[in-house]
Amino acid sequence: MTTKLETLPAPDKTPGAGKPTNRKPKVRESRGTLAFSRAQRSKALMKHAILIVAGGLMIYPLLWMVVSSLRPNELIFREPGLWLNSLEMGNYTDGWSALTHPFGHYMLNSAIVVLGSILGNLISCSMAAYAFARLQFTGKKLFFGIMLLTIMLPFHVIIVPQYILFSQIGWVNTFWPLIVPKLLATDAFFVFLMVQFIRGIPKELDEAARIDGAGHPRIFLRVILPLMVPALATTTIFTFIWTWNDFFGALIYLTDPDMFTVPVALRAFVDSQSATSWGSLFAMSIVSLLPVFLVFLFGQRFLIKGIATTGIK
Structure with a gap:
């Protein structure tokens, strides 16, 4: 009996043979x-x-x-556009010497207040933040919550009792009412920002320093503080901008023209009983914005890093 062997057809060796074609789905995709x-x-x-x-x-x-600020005073409101037909640089020279003192005197006053406020916030807020983030004491959560509630308390609510207190001490017409509160960690926002930053620092660093015999002051100064540079830079930038632009506090406590800061000095250009030199006012406003612009320009890198590393959005 003979068996027939069926031969299978030879495979097609043409490229792409035997593979499913998905051309139409590919075109659709x-x-x-x-x-x-x-x-x-x-x-x-x-x-x-x-x-x-x-x-x-x-x-x-x-x-x-x-x-x-580059237009003649009489053309400022007649030509409201951005096109300049002529330059009037006299607004800057006139505005610089238009008040009782040169405008640089008021910028120096603002610089003194800003420097004192920055140092006060950096010292007091960092120490308070370390206490809330690392120390254990009775009522810690309660005190921290009360501190956060003060963020929602408007400055105008406490201005009257503060003024009475500083008036009895004899600090009116001085810079002390604007600087001393910063030494008492009154800016709860910066305390909260630094607390969030310190909580992100591994506690193993504290334990390693404690094994070497370091106490809380040394741990704070040698371990925590060097790592807080982004948060400290953020605090510095915000304090500079807010204090430099502070008008209400300086208006309440400073009545002597010799003690005026920049915002109060700018207000002196506006006279309701006579013609206001708008060109000089705008020129000195531009001059007063330059320090803020420079600080933000060179410090925005630290500002973004400080806010990003604290988890605050």
């Missing part, structure tokens, strides 16, 4: 991806356009003030 990318691009362009318009609206008053 590529078309869908292209449509999705176009939608994303349109959405991104719309977002950028909105941001550009919003940014232009916010920066326009500043640009207008810069341009107005």
